[in-house]
Amino acid sequence: MSPSDAAIAQTEPGTDTALVDRILAGDVLAFERMMRLHNRRLFRVARSILRDDAEAEDAVQDGYIEAHRALAGFRGEAKLSTWLTRIIVNQALARRRRPHMPVATEEELDTLAKGDGDVPPETPETLAMRAELRRLIEASIDGLPDAYRTVFMLRAVEGLSVEETAATLGISSGNTKVRFLRARGQLRNALGARLGSLLEDVFAFDGARCDRIVAQVCARLGLPAPSLPAVGESNPT
Template sequence: MLNTQSLSSDQIPDHSPDPFLVSRAALGDASAFTEIMRRHNRLLFRTARSILKNDTEAEDALQEAYLKAWRALKGFRSESALSTWLVRIVVNESLGRLRRKTAAVIPLDSAMNAIDADIQRSLSDNPEQHPEYAVMQTQMRQLLEARIDLLPEAFRTVFMLRAVEEMSVEQISQALDIPEATVRTRFFRARSLLREGLASQMDIALSDTFAFDGARCDRIVAGVLERANAEEFLNPKTE
């Protein structure tokens, strides 16, 4: 049980450094720990989500990790960044949940030799037979088609004939009445432009991966504070 003291939220200056927030939160200041949570929520949710592969489970793990971190704040010595320390706690909590969930996991070698048909099927099935794979392939094809359409016409035609239709450089040269060196140059340039375009789209998409909106942030903060109050975490009874 924390030895807490009541401190109002207006005593937490904007842009307070982490050490200041840690010292206040360690004394039971809910507003200081709320600020810590809001600063690190997205990083820590994505960390938990990467391990548990489920939004709801990641939120639950994050709330539990926050409570453990709050209890342990007095022991935080700032040898590493607060974010690093919190990530470690979230990782441990998430891995612990994963281990409990998969306690009966069968080693790969044993599973491949097991009699259980479902186990063998899950390991040996062709991924192309799964509906999710077909959807993924469709989305990838649509993305590639959209990027190919953006290529300059001269590059686009060479790319289609060479990469998609698999015509030889000599055949394309004859069909388009251009030197073979030009075919090679345009094909190389087309591939470079495609890679650059796809990489740019991937960078943009990565920033939105496992989106962390305001509602989720508020829900996690509220959940931690509610549990802390319910457990007399913030305001323990005094004799």
């Protein structure tokens, strides 16, 4: 969770059901907070399925519209994050079935020479190299088979447990473990030892994208314009 996410979380109700109750009672700020808390994970999940930033944003927005309409049915039997992720997964899969979406292919992953383990100074040159390596990682993740890609994003990038990932995707824990190990093995072969330290940077979810999703969902639902500070800004005192 980023510092800005943590700041928002400090103002959240103590439980998922409390937050949902506030939303159902008409608390627009609570709905906005819910979106900001879950935006990054939901975007990354949608992006892992659709392999397209714009399509992923649209899937997240449509998912929030669906979630807003279905919140009365939330019973707290699963985490709110899991419930929302299931909705986004279904939205993304539905988009994948549309004729205009590209069909995923299993291409060979690009290979990179392993580094010597030293951490280079943060110069413009090394920052540019880091950005290029991040793009290679993203391309390699996009090249994973469909069955592995979303499992990898949830486990390695978002840090979900085996059980949470399995519950989110509706597959067994054993299947989750197998898919994750195979995905990690393919990426390790392609990227070497540099993979782990750069995972946090892949499919970056910046403040502008978060704000855009929140604003557009509020507009589509006829809710007031967002009032929380943009990601990275301090909460008002």
